[in-house]
Amino acid sequence: MNERSPCMEDGKCSKHYPRSFQETTIVNDDGYALYRRRNDGHTATKNGKVLDNRFVIPCNIDLVVKFQAHINVEWCNKDRSLKYLFKYMNKGPDMALARIEQAREGNNGNEAQNNQEQVIDEIQNYLKCRYVSASEACWRIFSFIIQYKNPPVQRLTFHLEGHQEVIFEDHEHLYDVLERVGTKKTTLTEWMTANRMYPKARELIYADFPTEWVWLSDEKRWKPRNIGNSIGRIYYAHPASGEKYYLRLLLNIVKGATCFADIRTVDGIIHPTYKATCHALGLLDGDNEWHEGLVEAATWSNGQQLRELFVTMLLFCEVSDPKELWEKHWRDLSDDIVYRQRQRLGIADLSLTKDQIQNYTLYEIEQLLNRDNRSLKDYHGIPLPDAALLQEAGNRMLLEEHNYNTESLASDARDLEQGLNDKQRHVYDNILQAVYESRGQLFFVYGSGGTGKTYLWRALISKLRSEEQIVIAVASSGIAALLLPSGRTAHSRIKIPLILSENSCCNIDQGSDLAELIRRTKLIIWDEAPMVHRHGFEALARTFRDVMQLHDQSSKDKVFGGKVVVLGGDFRQILHVVPKGGRVEIVDASVRKSKTIWPECIVHTLRTNMGIKRSNLDQVDIER
Known part of the structure; x- marks a missing residue:
């Protein structure tokens, strides 16, 4: 006996039990023999009442007689006490949850990091340390049932026409799988078969079919029920599952269907979808x-x-x-x-x-x-x-090119068109025709200062941008770029390298935002073009072909990849500066000396000086 037990006094047990049954025999009115603890003279006062040893553990006469054992019983008059009583009776043996893990060695600098790396999986800890009591182990060893349901529930599968689930192994041949699936019977398809064969079956909906019919899983068919009872439950379908959800709704009300078309039939009309059928039957209340x-x-x-x-x-x-x-x-x-x-x-x-x-x-x-x-x-x-x-x-570049007020630009385009002279109008129409027909061409508009080149650029830009088309307007110098609507220098917009050679290419990557901008561009206007070395134009043409050939293979054989490009300037003004170069080197650097660019170029010349057009000079002096 445990020496630490409360009943131990001076190494001896202080509890006293009768030496013989007769010494403590108590006979009640029904003749039952009972026993109780004796009065040893020790008393205690509780709520003003004196209690002796006999009142320590009360006894229930009926339970003692029925089970022939001493049973400690308390009178529970509170819900909390009742809950504790039943919990105490069913809690099972004592158990403890333990976990064994390897200690982590860390220093002051790595202690926080080690704590972060530690992963605690409470589910796995529970499964690994789960304690099975003796009573539970015996119950499971003898395979006693742990739950039951009455009446039995028959789970009913359902599927769309031609959409049966297929389970097959990796090694199975596809044709064998298809052959097996072709003759596969389900509870839904055989419900339709039973409706065709037995008039009595047509009185039940699919969900109530198991109440009077039994599904023979081995034979894959329904047969009339003779004994027992059962209820049916159709597998759940989420409202977001589409036609499958609406089919489930219909299976809960449709009777006697012999095919899938019968399920979609309402008042003799076959609806194309199960959802439309639900609408026709008023099953959907709307949104x-x-x-x-x-x-x-x-x-x-x-x-x-x-x-x-x-x-x-x-x-x-x-x-x-x-x-x-x-x-x-x-x-x-x-x-x-x-x-x-x-x-x-x-x-x-x-x-x-x-x-x-x-x-x-x-x-x-x-x-x-x-x-x-x-x-x-x-x-x-x-x-x-x-x-x-x-x-x-x-793509920020694309958004910038679309970020225009088209109505305002359309008004500006109409006003600018009215101010074009005959030669400007001819150039204007030719360029627009090439753009609208997606006919990649190269134009050069030659004209000295004051002949209306910038005015022509503005008219073209306003016209196309008012139609939500992309126009790239660049110039060789910053001052000239400021005169163009949303103009930029050629080196900043189309990435022309500063150091040029015969095999140079612009710094434009495939798939970049700038490459996508170029692909969508309808017109490129380049003012003050003679100021750039011909290698710059050749590099741009080479880059455009590389960008465009991903979307059009024929672009690799077209100048500037099939884009409509308009160059402008005056060769009598500043040409490209060749360091330590003479006249021959400067002329050779001009775009007119490019063997791949200039032969493809259509040249238009503007001669009318718009600044003095309204003066009293005759036409010869104006064009001079």
């Missing part, structure tokens, strides 16, 4: 609550929160028409898209088209759906984001 929810949320939440709510509705709510939900609320869902793009690209006055805003909003929604392993492809009717537009939405 009014989801529309109202988005309208209400739009009054206080931002675009990001609305998109989160929209995705939640698609994932967890029974949205019957996702397309209509998108079309009615896409403006609210894209409320912050322009602002986000302005912040991302650093363009304060950025403007996006309707298609760009919708596309970028769809991209944000797609990202939220992907977080839950879903996609917009799972929701019929909602358009998918256009990858090309997404690339454009993230």
Whole structure:
């Protein structure tokens, strides 16, 4: 006996039990013999009452007689006590959860890092240290049941027509798998077979079929039930699962279907989809609550929160028409898209088209759906984001070239067209025709100062940009570039190298934003072109061919890759500076000496001096 036990006094047990049964025999009115602890003279006062040793452990007469054992019983008059009583009776043997892990050695500098690397997996710790008591072990060894259900439940599978699940091994031949699947019978297909064979079967819906029929899994057929009872449960389908969800709805009301077409038939009309059938039967109440929810949320939440709510509705709510939900609320869902793009690209006055805003909003929604392993492809009717537009939405150069007020530019283009003289108008029409017909050509507009070259550039730029076409306007000098709308120097915009050679190329990488800008450009205007070495034009033409041939193989044989390029300037003004070069070297550096560029060039000459056109001089003096 444990010497630390409370009943031990001076190494002896202080508990006293009767030496013989007769000494403590108590006979009740029913003649039952009982026993109790004796009165040893020790008393205690509890709530004003004196209690002796006999009142320490009360005895229940019925339990003692029934089980012939001494049973300690308390009178539990509180819910908390009752809960503890049953928990105490069923808690099982004592157990402890332990875990063994290797000690980590670390110093002062690596102690924090070691703590971060330690991974605690409570589930694995529990499984590895799980204690099975003796009673549970015996129960499982003898294979006693640990749960039962009444009545039995028959789980009913269902599938779309031609969409049965297939399980096969890696080594199986595909033709053998297809042959086996072709004759595969399921509870759904055989329900239709039973409806064709037995008129009585047509009185039950698919979910109630197991109440009167038994599924023979070995024979893959239904037979009438003779004994026992059972209920049917169709496997769950999420509302976002599409046609499968609507098929499950119909299987809970349709009786006597002999084929899949019968399930889609309402009043003699075969509907194309199960969803349309549900609409015809009035099973879908519509999406009014989801529309109202988005309208209400739009009054206080931002675009990001609305998109989160929209995705939640698609994932967890029974949205019957996702397309209509998108079309009615896409403006609210894209409320912050322009602002986000302005912040991302650093363009304060950025403007996006309707298609760009919708596309970028769809991209944000797609990202939220992907977080839950879903996609917009799972929701019929909602358009998918256009990858090309997404690339454009993230391309700052493209956005800058589209960031114009087309209405204002159209008005400017009409005014500028009216001010063109006959020669300017001829050049203007030829260049526009080449652009509209996508006929890659090279033009050189020759004219001295004052003949209206800059005026012509402005007319061309305004006309094409008002039609949302991209025009790259560059000049060889910074002063000339300032005269062009959104003009840039040629070296900064199209990356012409400072040190040129016969085999030079511009620093434009395939797939870059600048390469995409060049691919989409309709017209390139280069003012003061004679100031650049001919190797610069050859390098640009070589680079354009490399960029364009990825999308059009014929571009590698065209000058400037098939782009319409307009050069302008006056050879009588400043030519390219050749260090320590004479007249021969300077002339040889001119674009007119390029054997690959100049032979392809169509030259137009402007002679009318627009500055003195309104004077009293005759036409000969004006053109002189």
